[in-house]
Amino acid sequence: MVVVAKTSEVPNFGKKVVTVSGREILLVNVKGTLFAVENECPHQGSPMNAAVVKDGYISCPRHGYRFNLVDGSCAEHPECVLTTFPVQLTGDDILVEA
Ligand code: FES
Numbered sequence: 001m002v003v004v005a006k007t008s009e010v011p012n013f014g015k016k017v018v019t020v021s022g023r024e025i026l027l028v029n030v031k032g033t034l035f036a037v038e039n040e041c042p043h044q045g046s047p048m049n050a051a052v053v054k055d056g057y058i059s060c061p062r063h064g065y066r067f068n069l070v071d072g073s074c075a076e077h078p079e080c081v082l083t084t085f086p087v088q089l090t091g092d093d094i095l096v097e098a
Helices: none
Strands: 002-006 015-020 023-030 033-038 052-054 057-059 066-068 087-090 093-096
Touching: 002 015, 002 023, 023 093, 033 087
Parallel strands: none
Antiparallel strands: 002 093, 015 023, 023 033, 052 057, 057 066, 087 093
16 A cells, blocks of 8 residues: 555545546545545546545446445446555555555
8 A cells, every 4th residue: 555645635525536556546535534546537537536536436437337335336337447445544645555
């Protein structure tokens, strides 16, 4: 796991894009729980940092596909799965396994 950000950089209901090994990862804070997903929609590649986060789902801004933040699944379009990454908090540090 690598340190990618400080918790203060991703406030509640906030997002932040970080780069790990050349890959853009979007950090999402939902009421203190941190999620990490690929910053690229598996449908047609739209950046996910402009996505709307609600009720445990992140919705792509382009065509509205909704992905589960925990496992990246999309109930309406099961062929599209958003890549998710394990996240760990250590003190003020956010660590991601990518
Ligand atoms: S590019 Fe994300 S839903 Fe189409």
